[in-house]
Amino acid sequence: MSAPSAVSDHLPLHPTEFRILLVLLGGPSHGYEIIRRIEEQGGQEGPIYPANLYRRIRRLLDAGLLEEVGPPPGEEAGHPPRRYVAVTGAGRAVARSEAARLRALLADAAAAKLLGPA
C-alpha cells in the first residue's frame, strides 16, 4: 500500500482502470465479473484479456484506490477462492475527478466542433 496521495497524482486514469472503478462503484466484485460487466457496458474495442486487467487491479490496489474485501454472504463457495475488491473513498474521489476531467475535455472537443449533437 502506498501512502495516501493527492487525487491529481492519479490523473489521467488509464481507460481500463477507469472502467474498473466504474464497475465497482456498483458494489464489490471479482475480476471475472468485472470483465463481464465491462463487456456488457460495451464501448471497448475488443474482448478484454485477463493479464492486463488483473495488472490494473493490482495497480489500483497498490495505489489505495481499491481494497480487498471478503466475498459477499452466500458466495463463499468459489474454488479456487476469488479475490473480491471494492472501491475505497480515495478511489471514489479519483473516479469523480477523472469523470470531471473527461467532461471538460469533451466540452473542449464539442467547442472545436468535433462532436455532433449527442
Place this chain on the structure above:
Amino acid sequence: MTPLPGPDGGRPRAPILYRLLLLLLPGPLRSEFGREMERVFAARLDGAEGLGGRVMVWVHGVEDVLRAAVAERLERRAGRLERPEAAAGRLDAAGRSRTSRLSGLLEDLRLDLRFGARSLLRTPVPTLAAVLTLGLGLGAATGLFSVVNAVLLRPLPYAHPDRLVTINGPFVGAENLDEWRREAPLVEASAAYSIGSATARTPDGAVAVRVLPAGEGLLDLLGLRPTAGRPFLPSDHAADAAPVALVSEAFRRRWLGDDALGQTLRLDGRVHEVVGTLTEESLLRFRGLDVWVPLEGAGVSGLSLMARLAPGVEPADALEALIPLAERIATPAMQERVEGLREMGVQVAPVRVTSARDALLLGIGDTLWLLFAAGGLVLLLAVVNVAALLLGGAVDRSDELAVRMALGAGRHRLVRQLLAEATLLGGLGAGLGLTLAAAVPWLLAVAPDVLPRAEGVGLDGTTALFAVLAAAVCVAFLGTFPGMMLARSGHGLVAGGQRTTRVRGAGRVQEGLAVVQIAAALVLVVGSALLLRTYLVVRPSEPGFVIEDRTVVELRLPEEAYGDEAAQRRFVERILEEMRIVPGVADVALATDLPLTGESMLFPAVAVEGASPEGERPPNVHTRAVSAGYLGLMGMELVAGRGIEPSDAAGAPTVSVVNESAAQRLFGEGVPVLGRAFTLEVGDREVRSTVVGILRDAWVLQGPRPRPEVFLPFEQVPFRRFKVVLANVPGVEPDASRLRSALASVDPGVAPREISPFSELSAWSFALPRFQAMLLGVLAFLTLVLAAAGCFGVLSRLVTGRTRELGIRMALGARFSHVLALVLGRAAILATLGIVIGAVLARSGTRLLQAHLHGVTPGDPASFAAAAGVLLLTVTAAAAHPAVRAARTDPARTLREE
C-alpha cells in the same frame, strides 16, 4: 466477440501452455491472480467459435500476457533503483554477497533468463514466430514419439517380453519339435504355435475363424491367464485328449454369448469344448485370432517356436548357437527341401530368430519409424528456421553487442545470454509442442483399427521426457550457433563505425540454411506425393470392382427353418425378386462376403487335378459363393471364359470362377486353367468344381500381392449367411424401411443384421494408406510452410542488406524488372540447389517407402516433378514480397540517407 458466460466460467483451469505463459508475469502478480486469469482465459476459449475463433483467442491471450509482462516489469523498474549489472550484462562480483558458488550461479541464471526474456519481448513478432515454429517442430516430433512409444517401445504385454523371440524356418517343424524344445541352447523355455484357419459351426451357422494352434506351455511362456475359465492343461495336449478351445472375448461376445464356458464349438467338423476366454489386448498380432486350440490335435503344418532366451542373450547370438542344432536335427525331408530350393537359386535360411516385438508388430513398425523420422525432419527444419531467425536477430543487434563487448562484456557472457534466450524459446516451444502432441490421440481416432495398441497413445512420463530432451538439444544448438557466428566475427563489428557493417558470413550461412530447408521439404513432399498417389491410384479409380452406389444388406438365416439347402435356395430366389422391385434399386445380386470388408472365408484346396506346383501344399483360397450376376454387378473384369450364370444351378455340374492369383497358385504359372478342376474343403463338405472363367485380380491392400480368390455359384454351394448387394439407381439411396418390408414379406423371421452403403463398409481397407498419406501430408505441409518462412526471411534480409546497392543501381538506370530479376534470381538459385539436393536425398529416402506403395514406384518422375513444382511455387511466393520491395526502392531516398 462472444461475451463471457456468467456468472462463472466452466473450467477453472486453462491449457498448460497458457499456464506456462503466465510464468512470464512477475511472481507476485501471478500468485495473486494467476488462477483467476486462467479462469477468464478458459472461459474465452470455451466461448470461441470454431478453430479460427480459438486461434484468435490464443493470439490475443498471448499478446495480452506478453504486454502485461513487459509493462509490469518496466513499471516496477521505474519505481525502483536500476540494477546496473543486469542492464550492462556484466556482473560485478564485488558488489554482491555470494553465499555460495551455487547460489551465485543460480542468480546469474536468473538474471540471464530475465534479461533474455526482456530482449525477446523487445521483438515480440520474431519471438512469437520462433516459439510457434519450435512448437510445431517439437509437437510433430513429440506427437509421433508418443505413438512410437505406445505401440513399439512399451514392453509387450507378456512375461519377460524383451527376451521373447520367434524361431522358425524350414528346419523347424512338427517332426523335430521335441528336439527343438529339449536341446535348443541359450533358450530358457519354448513352445510351438501356428496360425491357421478353420470353419466353425456356431449356433448361428458356419463362420470362418482364425485359429491359433498353441503348443504345450505357450500360455505359461507368454504369461497369459484366461479371463474366465481355465488355461490349457498338460492333459489337453495329450494325443488322445478331448478337444478343447479358448476363445477371444470378441469371439465370445459375437458368437457364444455370456455362458460360453462349457459350450461346444465345431471347428472343421471336430467338436471342441470351450474352456476359457482370452483378452483382446494380450493377443497383439494374434488379435483377431478367434480361437486357440491345443496344437497337438490340430494337425497343422508349418509351425514356429515362441522362445524365451536366457538373460542377456541377443537374438543374433541365439541364432548362431541354434544353427548347428538345426543342421543336426533337421529331418531328411527338410534338408531335401532346402537343398532343392538352393539348387533353384533361392536363398533360404534354415532357421530364423526374430525378436517377438518385430515378429508381432511386423508391418506397422516400419511405418511408424518412417513417420517418426519425418517428424524428426520437421523438427530439424523448425530448428534451422529458428536458428536463421536468431542469427538474423543477432546480426541486427550486432552493434549493441559490439558496444557491450567494447565495454568489457566477455564473449562467453554474450554467448551465455544468447543461450538464455534460446532456453526461453525452447521452454515455450516445448510447452506448445506438448500441447500439440496431446492432440495426437484425437488424430488417431480418424483412422481407427490401423494401429495395434493405439489405445495406449498419449502423453506420459516418457513422452514428456522425450519432449524435454528434444527441446534441450534444440536449445543447445540454437543457443550456441548464432553465438558462435557472432563471436567469430565479433572484433570486426565496430570497425569504422559504419551502419552497414555485417557479420561476416552470416548471409551465406542463412542462405545455406534456406537450401537445407528446401531440400528437406522436398524429401517430405515427394514422400507424401507418393503415398497420396498410392491412395488415389487404388482408392477411387480402379480397385477392380465398383464401390460407389452399392448398398449391402447382411442376412443370416436361422438354422431351424433353413436347415436344408433347398429352403436356403428358395429364400434367396424370393428375396432377390422382392428387393429388385424396391424403388431406387437398379439391380440385385448376392455373395457370402464382399471384398475390402475384412471378412472372407478361407478354405483349403485339398486336391488339384493335373500337375500342381512342385513340393507345395495346395493353398488356402478366399472363397465366395455368389449369385449369377454378382460379378457383373460389382463390375469385375473377366480375363477369360465366362462368369457365373443362371444355368449354374443346383444339379448342374459345379463350376467356379477364379482370379488370376488363384489360377496361378492352384495350377502353376502360365498353365491353361479353363476346364480344369479342383476340390475345396468348404467346412464339412468337399466341393469339386471346374474352372469356367478367370477374373482380373482385384486390388486388396491387406497383403503385398493380390489374394487368391475363388467364386462358386451360390445356387450350387449355398450358405445361411450372406449379403444381398444392391446396385442403386445412381444418386438414389434405397429406403432402408422399404428393404426391411421387402425382407419381411419373404420371411418376417429373418432380420437384416446391417444395411449400409458398400463405400462405408469398405472404407476401413483404405484406412492405412489414408492414415499414412494424411500424416505424411500434414508433415510435408509443415515443412513447406517452414521452408517458405525460411526463404522469406533470407530474401527479405538480402533486400534489406542491399538497399544501398539497389538504390545506386537504380540511380544508375537499372529498371524495375532488373531489380526484380536480381532477387528472384537469388531465390531461383536457392530453390534449384535445394531441389537438386533434396531430389538426391529423396531418391534414396523413398526406397524406404517401397513396401507401402501400390501402383507407383519410389522414383516416380511425376511425383518428383510435382514436388519440385510445389517447392518452386513456394519459394517464388516467399520471394515475391521481398522482390517487389527491392524493385520499389527509391534511389533518391536511399542516396540521401547515405
